Amino acid sequence: MSGFGRLSSLTPARRGPRAASRSVRRAPYLIVVLAAIATVVGLVPGPASGAPSDTVDYVVLAGAAGLRWDDVNATDTPTMWRLAGSGSIGALAVRSGHRPTCPGDGWLTLGAGNLTARSDRRTEPACPPLPVGIDHQGQDGAFLSGAEKDRILSANKDLPWGAQPGALPESMRCTTTIGPGAALAGARPFGRIDRYRAELPDDPKELLAGCVLAVVDLGTVDGSGAARRTAAKVADERLARLVAARPPRSLLMLAGVSDTDADARLHVAVADGPGYAGGLLTSASTGRPGYVQLIDLAPTALSALGRSVPSKLFPGTPAITAGRRVSLDDEVRRLVDADREVRAQGSVSSGFFTILTICELLLFLAAIPLLRRARRPAGPVTPAPNPPWFERGVEVLLVAASLVVPAALLAGAVPWWRTSAPGLVFAAATLAVVAVFTAVIVWTRGARWVLGPLGGVAALGAVVVAVDVLAGSRLQLNSVVGYSAVAGGQYAGLAAVGLGVFAAGVLVAAGCLAQHVHRQWRPVVVAVLGGIAVVLTGSPYLGADAAGAVALTAGVCVAAAMSTGGWLSFPRVAWALMAGLAVTTAFALLDMHRPAGQRGTVGRFLGHLGDGTGRLVIHPIEADNAVVMATSPLTLLVIGVGALLFFALLRPWGGLKRLFGLYPAVRAGLAGTAVATLVAGPMRGVGFNIAGVAAATVVPLAVLAALRVLRHADVRTPAVSVDPTGAAVMTEQAAGPATVAELSAEQPAERAASQP
Template sequence: MLRRLTPVLLTLVVVVLGITALAARPEQGPAGRSADFVVLAGVAGLRWEDVDPQTTPTLWRMAEQGSIGSLSTRSAHRPTCPVDGWLTLGAGNYAAWNGSRRQGGCPRTEVTVEQPDGIGANLPDQEGVVRYNQDRQSWGTMPGSLSESVRCSVAVGPGAAVAAARPFGRVDRYAPALPADPAPLLGSCVLSIVDLGTVDGTDPTARAAQARRADAQLARVLAARPPRSLVLVAGVSDTAVPSRLHVAVADGPGWERGWLTSPSTGREGYLQLVDLAPTALSALGRPMPERLFLGRPALSVEGRPADLRTAIDEPAGADREAGAQRRVAGWFFALLAAAQVALSIAVLPLLRRARRHAGPHGPAPVSRRIVATVELLLVAAALAVPAALLADAVPWWRGTHPGWWFAGVTAALVVGGTAVVRFAPGHERTLGPLGAVAGLATLVVGADVLTGARLQLNGVVGYSALEGGRYAGLGTVGLGVFIAGALLCAGWLAQRVRRGWRPAVMVAVGGVAVVIVGSPYLGADSIGAIALTAGLSVAAAISTGGWLTVSRLAWATMAGLAVTVGFAVLDVRRPAAERGSLGRFLAAVGDGTGGLTVHRSSSANVETLVNSPLTLLALAGAALVWFALLQPWGGLLRLFGIYPAIRAAMAGTAVAAGIGGLLGGSALDVAGAAGALVVPMAALASLRVLDHSTDRTLPGAGRPGDEGTGGAAGGPTDGDGPGGGRAPVDGRTPDAGRPEPGRADAGRDRPGATGGGGSAHPAVPGPPSPSAGPVRVPAQPGPASTDVVTG
């Protein structure tokens, strides 16, 4: 009865852990009204490197007493040109101005502003812009949503007119430039939007002159600001390629000396352009059109350094790091993919010659030195991504040649990690390198997540704040590495215990990983947690041996569905501002806009599949596994038969990585990151299993009942199971085990079989001592030979 109830109990444990991780969310008190007036002042292209006490004294003083942050200006176009930025500001959602766009640049866009009555204005192009964003874009954007949420608004300058225009093109109050006395105009409506100009180009002198003019205009705005007002200054767009992070400053009651952040970023010091519209309405105490706004109200949090120069250095450094990350990430993943493909090709002849022949004839074995070198290269390849993540602890982007600095730091870390694995205890055992590499990878990614995921933000193998997709928690590459590392660690540990305890070990280790991935305080990836739950359930179901039967698949599927449904029910009942991605999707399905989310996810999957170097990694790894490692000469089937917990971990990794990439809109990126760790370790372990394929052991040399780990039930244990620790043969650790019942390859994988029929060898005279370890029996000449176990 207990054996029958075990799958049920383990499924319940996985479900409870998954829902607990996803359901707990940080408390967010309701943002109350904090101002009677809001002034949004925008400067296209303004970056933190343009701000200093001499060039922009007004903005400097405002930043000293207010809250500051880095602004991601993502819109529906890449890059976000000034007209796109202003339109996105007024829409509270990713928007784009219709019209032709030359590749990689921002053309000068003339905005027609008509003033028929001298009070307001009209944009005749607004109707076409609304139609373009509704029909040609997948965000459900409605330009003019901000102005539609207030009774009246003021716009100063053509850029501000684009942001303040209602969907039918009307601007309530408009002035082409600031009047001599701006106070009456700014006080005529609760919301004012002011275009302070543009800062563009690469010449420092020209940029400084433009920033000085914008600062002078800001001084006039602050002098005429209405009482009890919130003033937001933002670099609303890029002006050229590549994209950059921009200035964001808030000054008003409740915004003193802090970092700006937003629930849409979850990271102190970062907010998005789409957050400005809901911030303005929240400060005014106005309701927000939730179906139309993608952003969330910004907040001011403590923790900013007292010295403004020190505080500004952080967002300025983040901008430099994000720019360097964009340049370095492409060639890093391209080189990694090329190196792993080349290494996969180099492993093929070693696999074909790794199995030792018992007869006097056969190909000469490959030099042990060459095999050891290839093993070290496989370990180095598996550690490349964790090393690249850890390299961001060093400020490599500040150097003159950041790419070379990153390469040097990463190479040093790879060499150090490989040395740790090489000289770690148990390296000579078959699963020794696999367990060490998986442990290091899990430790690096897990420690980063537990300490705030600072290495992934703007990191080469992390995510960029310039892309606007993620700002906190686990990124796509980190998720793939963490899934693979955690499940391989669980399989390695499960293989060291008795068969009946293996599912419990898998669930214990994997359950902690689910909590880390899914918790909004840590990984903040609900899709990843659901995917990992499904993979963990599969791994736990087959960790004791056997295949993925219908009943086991049913329990694994039920666990994944239970976590998904349980979290969905809890998430959709939260307030709209506190929902996660799954809750927002279900709410969108309820109001009829869920098709846009599905369309965006499908488009993202296709784009990533075509353009990402990780796709090549995933396909190359799959090809090596299918056409080599899983072949009769490849060794992976033998590895799976001897170590069922490792097979379970790899199967669970494949399931989790596939689901996580598909549902997360990252196609094969998660699978590619996981494969970069799993495939080299699978090849290394297969080489070692084939190398020990002719080793034999004495009956009764291990503990009775150690199925799948060696001993009397399965041959030599390699020290990886309860019966391990016996002396090696010919300086090598023996490795074999009893195959699964009913396997078609049971005869081939049996430790005493070489695949050929024929006569048996005579027994060795005189039974050796049981403590002497396994004995290799030399083959005798004859027409065919078969290894026998002697005693």
């Protein structure tokens, strides 16, 4: 017994080290699981935000086609100015089923609460006249003419949004309609107009009190100079009659319902009534204080009257008041400035990406001779080496090219759109930021390392985008490399271009960082950094990009599985797929429990699948992908990068295979970037734009890293020592100062596999 007792007392001592060893081996997996759980928790949806709890007895929708905030002032339009002072204001995006949104399209969209078009004809350079065909006009109402109804039906039958013209008046018992434009908005689906007047009477009090909803056309504000000021004054005089005659307990909304030419702009939105006093208008469809959409006005009217909003008919959401504004003068100046920025952004953006694509493709061509001559083969006859100045110049240009997109985002902090030459000022600001960033990257101590520029630039790009997202994505709104408020679809969160920079930066930086830790802990580094990036991308409080979060999850799983080196075996693929599926499923379930107007891409898609209208989501995304892939210069950049990889970088002399053999975690980061960005683009309906931006950021640096690896390809290591962890340590005399710090962290098997 005593002997047995002594043996049993020794057993725990013998098993202690083994148990500790197992705990150490399991620790990385436990951390990865915790990172996945934290990712799901970070995607918990935000609280619901609906319309104000106050309801009204009447709603008056007053519209003036073309009305902008630079038309509103205390002198020329005193009624509008006073209404803006007492109510809530915002910039109105007048997107419709036709681009640009002409007056007929805007009025129809107002009445449908969905994207519609009056005509399928293109508008260049001016919008067609508004006259509306009306039959059987009488005291009790009227009808749209047969030709008018046929034109509307023909223009909307093939549109993918499932709009029903006249859905708003069809939701009411009766609607009062005044003016030709209002006739389009106030007509029921079969063309019936309940109560119609062609002109606003001097005293419309009795007319406005006849129905709970009134739609009034205040006229069109177009042209420039004195003619435009005169049109704005006429609209203001008509509005004064409405304000004087509005019923008690009513909500009055003023909207610039459309553009008047091919130049898309932001327009006036004012709501005055219970629940809309002295604030900024916003809605769940924009998520940005101070911005609402034209399709939000119909749901706002229904909610103000205490009626439910059917999401199948009305994709917009009720407008609400968000926060307090500064003085009316300052707020109107801010809205005018936003419209000016939107106008300048469109022309500068297309030129920016075209020039970026051309310059990067030319730079890749210039790097091919460097790649071919970087390695000095043995033999009596060798090609002439590259001139040092040429090599150094191409290296600096490669670093600068990878910094252009993050620099363009920061250049948005400079008010370049206020100048007489906005394109030149924006280019100068961007180049100045590029020069500063390039100097920081090139002349720091870490730039001597093979992975120094690659990891440094990737981390810098990710940090720039992350800081902007945490600050409310202010630099991405109406930015050359962001999203435009007049284009619709996105007003807050992470832009497609920002997602490309952010995904590439996080995954590549994680790969470079993971390369310097023990092999067992590399998946932990990738999973933790990737999990933080997924939360930042998909959280409704931050990036608000459900599709981007799902795609980034796939990229993180692939990068984590490949980070330890070797091939993608079945167990690795299976674990990566299971982790990605778990996070994606959890995110989808959380997104489905959000209010319909606040769901992301995944939640909206699942919701439409549930009610049998999934085609309404799939078809627009397919159409957008086709248009973007055919017209975007970034598509050409993706094709050029594919050719560079196949014909140069992955050739025996290209250096990329050797780079991947020496640095498997970097290979994992680049592979994860490719997966994430190629998946995210089609899911968001932007084609190859996200992948193109990611390629513009990391491919120049991959070329630079391949060049540096090739220069040391013929270095032999006569003396190699092994430390207790099993890592090979190379002497500085054998490896050179630029590579010893990184190659010392490699496993012997990984290094041996990459030897020529």
